Amino acid sequence: MQNVEDAAEPPEPVGRREQNKIDTRRAIAEAALTLARTKGAGSFTVDQIAARAGVSRRTFFNYFHSAEEALNVSTESFLELAISSFSRRPAGEPLLDAMIAALAATAKVQDLAVHGELFRMAAGSPELLRAQLHAWERAEARIIEAVTHHLQGGASPLYVSALVGSVLSCAKAAMHDWAADDPDRHGDAGAALEERMVLALSMLRDGFAHPA
Amino acid sequence: MQNVEDAAEPPEPVGRREQNKIDTRRAIAEAALTLARTKGAGSFTVDQIAARAGVSRRTFFNYFHSAEEALNVSTESFLELAISSFSRRPAGEPLLDAMIAALAATAKVQDLAVHGELFRMAAGSPELLRAQLHAWERAEARIIEAVTHHLQGGASPLYVSALVGSVLSCAKAAMHDWAADDPDRHGDAGAALEERMVLALSMLRDGFAHPA
DNA sequence: GCCAAATTTTGCACACTGTGCAAGAAATAT
DNA sequence: ATATTTCTTGCACAGTGTGCAAAATTTGGC
Numbered sequence: 001m002q003n004v005e006d007a008a009e010p011p012e013p014v015g016r017r018e019q020n021k022i023d024t025r026r027a028i029a030e031a032a033l034t035l036a037r038t039k040g041a042g043s044f045t046v047d048q049i050a051a052r053a054g055v056s057r058r059t060f061f062n063y064f065h066s067a068e069e070a071l072n073v074s075t076e077s078f079l080e081l082a083i084s085s086f087s088r089r090p091a092g093e094p095l096l097d098a099m100i101a102a103l104a105a106t107a108k109v110q111d112l113a114v115h116g117e118l119f120r121m122a123a124g125s126p127e128l129l130r131a132q133l134h135a136w137e138r139a140e141a142r143i144i145e146a147v148t149h150h151l152q153g154g155a156s157p158l159y160v161s162a163l164v165g166s167v168l169s170c171a172k173a174a175m176h177d178w179a180a181d182d183p184d185r186h187g188d189a190g191a192a193l194e195e196r197m198v199l200a201l202s203m204l205r206d207g208f209a210h211p212a
Numbered sequence: 213m214q215n216v217e218d219a220a221e222p223p224e225p226v227g228r229r230e231q232n233k234i235d236t237r238r239a240i241a242e243a244a245l246t247l248a249r250t251k252g253a254g255s256f257t258v259d260q261i262a263a264r265a266g267v268s269r270r271t272f273f274n275y276f277h278s279a280e281e282a283l284n285v286s287t288e289s290f291l292e293l294a295i296s297s298f299s300r301r302p303a304g305e306p307l308l309d310a311m312i313a314a315l316a317a318t319a320k321v322q323d324l325a326v327h328g329e330l331f332r333m334a335a336g337s338p339e340l341l342r343a344q345l346h347a348w349e350r351a352e353a354r355i356i357e358a359v360t361h362h363l364q365g366g367a368s369p370l371y372v373s374a375l376v377g378s379v380l381s382c383a384k385a386a387m388h389d390w391a392a393d394d395p396d397r398h399g400d401a402g403a404a405l406e407e408r409m410v411l412a413l414s415m416l417r418d419g420f421a422h423p424a
Numbered sequence: 425g426c427c428a429a430a431t432t433t434t435g436c437a438c439a440c441t442g443t444g445c446a447a448g449a450a451a452t453a454t
Numbered sequence: 455a456t457a458t459t460t461c462t463t464g465c466a467c468a469g470t471g472t473g474c475a476a477a478a479t480t481t482g483g484c
Binding site: 095096126129130131133134137151154155156157158159161162163165166168169170172173174176177180196199200203204205206207208211212 | 307308338341342343345346349363366367368369370371373374375377378380381382384385386388389392408411412415416417418419420423424
């Protein structure tokens, strides 16, 4: 039982400590999601999550500040991926193009069904909604920082934050619209979401001149 | 003590019941704001608010769901005003123009210093930030509804929600930028905020083509 | 393999939150 | 004046979130 990790990561010393933490985190998040599916968004307790994940109540709070935060792991990772995707765009590329490309790419990759679920759940759970909004807000702050750095002083703070906010609003609108469609209809969910992302961001680029 | 209200409102039967509720609400909100200023954003309890407002803890919860909600009365009323201002715009007016005008008008009228304060407080209090984001979200939903109604089916849901989200993001960015400036510098805060609103929304109308 | 140091988990205590309920107080209607 | 509606309050109760110190686990040196 010693060679658990000799396939993928060369310079990654994944000791048992870190691996255990990752596993625990995942177990908690999964437990929370299962409970949300079973009993509904705001209708279960931290104790239930902890029990299902096989940890103590106290340990749960070592990983998350609230039940809703545990549910949003998926949202966070989506945004995380979008950010890293953006930061890997070529330097000269126009901002909006880079953002569109990054978001569209992310829409393909991610485990999308869950996001639709979460979006819909949030409609009936204020606490969950607040947590999601907060996650987007944190992502926005990070993207603003990245873009500011990317433009190297070539734009006012107001410009950057208005731009980033608008882009994320369009992405959110796209996800909202996408999630509102009945969940498991046509085959490629990724394509459907990507299409809407591109569409919404094109509208933005147009300055919303044409009510398409 | 019988003619307490015979000066301004002709057809408004403001009974003692309603007036008391209004007063209580205001007293609670003020108490919360005072405490936030004194002890810091997340560093006081509901009991303290209730005590200072002269009501029972239970009554507090009859008016607000949380301490943060009580703090956000001001934010809510700002958005409320913006919405009603928008809905009074002439029918033929282009959407973006109407929204710009509505927000700019609201920026002048409102009791602005408090908003700056709240924005800055939110930076150090996750719970308050979430509450504010939630307030904006609720306003967004209402505006989307208003705009949809205003356009009478002439635009896709995606267009409307992307547009409204972007506009509000710009407004938020403007307030953020405005609040970040040192609080009490030049005379007319309203003008400063209005200017930024118009600026940010002009950028939006440009499709953010020029990094001004 | 075994022990010491570092880190993580856990139980416990404690202050605080948010809500249902029923009794009491205040405003309104008759 | 009194009956009725509406608001306030106290109480109970389940749940939250965090500090703290005692286990339990992992890591590294020998």
